[in-house]
Amino acid sequence: MLALGKLWSQKSSRFLCSLAIPDVVPSCSYYDAQINKAGREGDFATVHRLLNKRCHDGFFNTNNTFKFISKNNLSILLDALLETIGRLDSGFPRKCSYDCLISRLSKMHCISEAMRVAETMAKSEGHGPNNVTFHPIINALTKKEEFEAAWRVIDVMKSIGIAPDLTSYNFMLTGYCFAGNVASAAGVVAKMEEEELGADTRTYDALVLGACRAGKLDAALALLRRMLDDGVSPLYCTHAHIIGAFLRYNYYEQAIEFVRSYAGRDTKLDAENFGILATRLISRSKFEEAKELVKEMSERRLRIGPPLKAFYESHVKSDGLR
Known part of the structure; x- marks a missing residue:
């Protein structure tokens, strides 16, 4: 009897343990x-x-x-x-x-x-503090185009022995380029060169953005080529700046040619470029051009997102069945 009681006690203990709420995993x-x-x-x-x-x-x-x-x-x-x-x-x-x-x-x-x-x-x-400490402050100010305040922050950094790094100046550069202030952007580039900070993908992206917003598409394309020559990989948004600029001036054929000229190097980039261009062509009622691009995306086996997938099913795939 005692043995049975002991056995029951062990089983019930194991059963109760199995019901215990597990500890929270941090x-x-x-x-x-x-x-x-x-x-x-x-x-x-x-x-x-x-x-x-x-x-x-x-x-x-x-x-x-x-x-x-x-x-x-x-x-x-x-x-x-x-x-x-x-x-x-x-x-x-x-x-x-x-x-x-x-x-x-x-x-x-x-x-x-x-x-x-x-x-x-x-x-x-x-x-x-170091540069990382001040990056969010400079970023917030430049996004609001409060450039004088951003420069005062950089002055504070220097006063406590922190030399602004490439990222700090990239925030300034991007802000000016987005605002279309080419002269001030050139001033930032001059400071970066003077302090021998070099350039990274964000630097080039800002310059391409500035060229596109100023309508200087040849300069934007030249900067993109220079990035590749220098071994700096462009961001996806860098290509998007150029695509957007072509469409803003109704250069549809040039936009399509641009996307195709960079195809075959990076599958994800191809999906992004073809997808952005096709979507924007549809929004501009350029359906025939969009159909050709979406058809090409399918042939290249690129990922097609849900909205474009619906367009493909109704305008491209259905045409092939007729």
Whole structure:
């Protein structure tokens, strides 16, 4: 009887264990959710603990880490959050949290508050700001075409011993090119050359964008060729700038020729280029040209997205069955 009771006890124990709720597996999203919950409740002791623990567990902060901050509660929470971050373990946990907070504030376009965080970092030891710290601020300002404010940020960087890097100047260059301010864009390029920063794919992309917006398509094509000659791989959007410029001036044949001239090198790029051009031709009621492109996409076995797939089924495939 005792043996049966012991056996039953062992079986029931195993059964109950199988029903136990498993431990939560930590992840970036898990930590973000817990930090935001604690932040909304004003529990900064828990925020402090979680910010430290996630870094030690190997889960970096993300764009969602400080999502509990909004323009409505910023004036109430910022002081407490700065004090909390200032007490984090020195080194990466503290630096990463400061940078993440600046990124969140920049996205909200709370520039003065973001600069206040950067200045707090500069006064601290062992986790000072660097170029990465200021990138979100410069990016936010140039997107709003607040160029004078962006240059003041760069001046602040220089005043605390941070030499602006290529990415910082790329933000300025892209902003000016998007705004169509060719003279100022040329000034940025001159600064980059003077400081021997070189050029990367973002630099070329900005220059191609500027040439397209200024209507200088020959210059845009020359820049694209130079990228390839220099061994710099263009972004997909770099090709999209040129396609868009051709269509803006109703150069449909040239746009098609451009897309075909770069076909066969990168399957994903081909799908992107053919897809963008075909979609825009359809929107301009250039159905015959679009049919030829979508047919070619099928022949090249390129991925055709749902909207173009429907066009293919009704205009290309159906024609072949007649």
